[in-house]
Amino acid sequence: MTEHLLPTYARFPVEFVRGAGTRLWDSDGNEYLDFLSGISVSSVGHCHPAVVEAIREQAGRLLHVGNLYFTEPMTRLADRLATSSLGGGVFFTNSGAEANEAALKLVRKNKQGGDIVVVHGGFHGRTYGALSATPQEAKQAPFAPLVPGFRAVEPTAAAITQTVDDRTAAVVLEIIQGESGVRILGDDVLRAARAACDAHGAALVFDEVQTGMGRTGTLWGYEQVGVVPDALTTAKALGGGLPIGALVTGEKLRGVFEPGDHGSTFPGGPVVAAAALAVFDVLDDDALLASVRAGGERLRARLEELPGVAEVRGRGLMNAFDLADGSAPDLTRRALLEQRLVVNATGPRTIRLLPPLLVSDAELDEAVDRLGALLAA
Numbered sequence: 001m002t003e004h005l006l007p008t009y010a011r012f013p014v015e016f017v018r019g020a021g022t023r024l025w026d027s028d029g030n031e032y033l034d035f036l037s038g039i040s041v042s043s044v045g046h047c048h049p050a051v052v053e054a055i056r057e058q059a060g061r062l063l064h065v066g067n068l069y070f071t072e073p074m075t076r077l078a079d080r081l082a083t084s085s086l087g088g089g090v091f092f093t094n095s096g097a098e099a100n101e102a103a104l105k106l107v108r109k110n111k112q113g114g115d116i117v118v119v120h121g122g123f124h125g126r127t128y129g130a131l132s133a134t135p136q137e138a139k140q141a142p143f144a145p146l147v148p149g150f151r152a153v154e155p156t157a158a159a160i161t162q163t164v165d166d167r168t169a170a171v172v173l174e175i176i177q178g179e180s181g182v183r184i185l186g187d188d189v190l191r192a193a194r195a196a197c198d199a200h201g202a203a204l205v206f207d208e209v210q211t212g213m214g215r216t217g218t219l220w221g222y223e224q225v226g227v228v229p230d231a232l233t234t235a236k237a238l239g240g241g242l243p244i245g246a247l248v249t250g251e252k253l254r255g256v257f258e259p260g261d262h263g264s265t266f267p268g269g270p271v272v273a274a275a276a277l278a279v280f281d282v283l284d285d286d287a288l289l290a291s292v293r294a295g296g297e298r299l300r301a302r303l304e305e306l307p308g309v310a311e312v313r314g315r316g317l318m319n320a321f322d323l324a325d326g327s328a329p330d331l332t333r334r335a336l337l338e339q340r341l342v343v344n345a346t347g348p349r350t351i352r353l354l355p356p357l358l359v360s361d362a363e364l365d366e367a368v369d370r371l372g373a374l375l376a377a
């Protein structure tokens with residue numbers, strides 16, 4: 001531990017030294033059950049052997065050449081991202097926020113001067129464009145002035161339909177709001193957004209940074225909602241623990257960016273791309289995705305039975321529950337320090353559970369039992 005980190009995070013007094021699958025170990029040798037996955041990153045589990053091997057192999061071959069050239073891992077990953085989703089073009093980034101920055105620039109260039117409609121409760125990252133798309137007072141207010149041209153509305157079909165007009169360049173939203181506590185947008189809201197964008201020549205962008213890569217029980221979250229966006233962003237789980245993000249477009253937006261429009265030194269580098277290809281091999285698997293859906297149902301049913309739980313929400317293995325009181329931060333701390341269970345409070349009342357997607361039924365039950373022990377006490 002150190003005094004030399006700027007205090008942007010209220011860190012817990014735990015230092016992790018090792019991880020394997022759903023388990024973590026701290027510097028005192030304690031073993032933890034991880035139901036957060038580094039915030040939806042370690043979806044293949046910690047140090048998945050295939051991912052570690054891909055990193056090792058590629059690290060000994062080529063680490064970096066930059067984006068003026070092709071490399072085989074980058075080429076294969078672009079193909080895999082596009083063919084598994086919207087079929088258009090890919091722009092690689094180092095993070096989710098950067099993937100959203102790329103999406104914002106893309107839709108602005110596509111309809112120059114246009115507004116971008118976002119919804120309350122949404123979260124798209126901490127850089128200026130992504131923050132401007134994140135209409136949360138506490139996160140935005142200290143950093144004004146923000147990027148102009150964003151319009152925030154309630155996440156309802158009526159509000160979106162009323163707000164989107166001929167000046168709208170895009171609607172950008174998460175189909176399930178992760179940082180706001182796993183708030184599922186209704187299919188009617190997503191259909192209204194699609195219809196409004198179509199009626200006014202705007203682009204529909206889904207931020208799948210958290211919902212993507214199998215988290216909700218299909219490779220992409222949009223596959224379950226009956227609405228196809230014009231572009232999506234992904235990051236978090238994509239690199240299996242290494243930093244990588246991507247903007248993926250459909251056909252319509254494929255030709256918007258031209259040489260010189262956007263760029264970055266590192267993205268899509270050989271090592272992160274090799275890791276992501278190994279992650280795809282694990283997660284883009286029908287049997288695994290079926291087990292994510294079944295595991296989610298099992299987890300939610302068990303959580304419903306816990307004392308003091310007011311509401312359970314989720315899809316696949318992206319879940320949260322509300323407590324009747326404001327004890328979620330305290331419960332998170334006690335889960336970590338007393339029960340050696342890693343969970344996350346998204347607010348005073350809400351606990352979010354994002355286990356690795358390879359979690360077993362026994363481990364799902366074990367996590368609920370550990371939470372139950374705390375809630376009953």
Ligand SMILES: *Cc1c(COP(=O)(O)O)cnc(C)c1O
Pocket residue numbers: 094095096097098100123124125126174178179207208209210235236
């Ligand atoms: C985490 C997250 C981001 C930001 O990603 P970073 O890699 O932290 O920049 C953006 N959108 C959503 C939906 C997220 O969950």
